[in-house]
Each structure stands twice: as C-alpha cells, then as structure tokens.
Amino acid sequence: MREPTHASAYELMLEENVDEANLLNWRRQLCSECDGTGTTWNGVALFASDFDEDPDLGESVMNGSFDRPCETCHGSKVVEAVCPQVTEPSAYAVFEIFLQDIYECRAEEAAERQAGC
Numbered sequence: 001m002r003e004p005t006h007a008s009a010y011e012l013m014l015e016e017n018v019d020e021a022n023l024l025n026w027r028r029q030l031c032s033e034c035d036g037t038g039t040t041w042n043g044v045a046l047f048a049s050d051f052d053e054d055p056d057l058g059e060s061v062m063n064g065s066f067d068r069p070c071e072t073c074h075g076s077k078v079v080e081a082v083c084p085q086v087t088e089p090s091a092y093a094v095f096e097i098f099l100q101d102i103y104e105c106r107a108e109e110a111a112e113r114q115a116g117c
C-alpha cells in the first residue's frame with residue numbers, strides 16, 4: 001500500500017517518462033492519516049446532548065463503534081512513501097516537483113468543489 005499522494009506523483013513521473021521515477025526509494029512508514037491506528041473517525045458529529053440522551057454512547061465511542069478503516073492505509077497502519085533519506089537528492093528534488101503539482105491540483109479541485117463547480 002503506497003501513500004496515495006506519493007503514488008500519484010510517481011505515476012505522473014512514469015507517464016511523462018521521467019527517468020528519476022526509477023531512482024526513488026520507497027520505505028514503509030507509519031500512516032500519517034490515522035497515526036498508525038488503522039482507523040479514523042467516521043465523520044459523525046456528536047454533541048453533548050447526544051451523550052445525555054444515550055448513557056451508553058460514551059462507551060460505544062471508546063469501543064471504536066464510530067471508527068472506520070483508514071482510507072489511506074486501509075487498516076494496514078503503514079504506508080510506503082518515498083524516503084528522502086535513501087533517495088538520490090537530485091531524484092527526490094524532481095519527485096518533489098511532481099508532488100507539489102499533485103497537491104496544487106488537489107487544492108484546486110477542492111476549491112472548485114466548494115465553489116460548486
């Protein structure tokens with residue numbers, strides 16, 4: 001399982017036949033999305049009044065009833081990411097340019113969604 005943003009940048013490099021794509025070194029690392037727990041909150045908003053109405057709710061939360069598998073690592077708790085420590089600096093610099101492109105692209109898409117396009 002590769003970190004989605006890193007994987008996208010890598011694919012983009014392959015598409016554009018960038019030689020540095022083959023020089024990237026991947027290392028397993030703790031998933032930063034779920035902090036290595038493998039699960040993330042399912043997005044339900046709970047209010048103090050919910051806890052007042054349901055005395056068991058606090059326990060359900062503690063038991064992980066509101067957790068879902070992490071979308072980034074799919075519960076595996078680790079992802080493969082390009083490691084700057086073991087990658088040729090020149091290759092990593094190229095990778096970072098592609099990575100930046102992906103981030104900017106995502107930010108634009110998110111902005112467009114918010115604007116209702």
Ligand SMILES: [Zn+2]
Nearest residue numbers: 031034070073
């Ligand atoms: Zn995760």
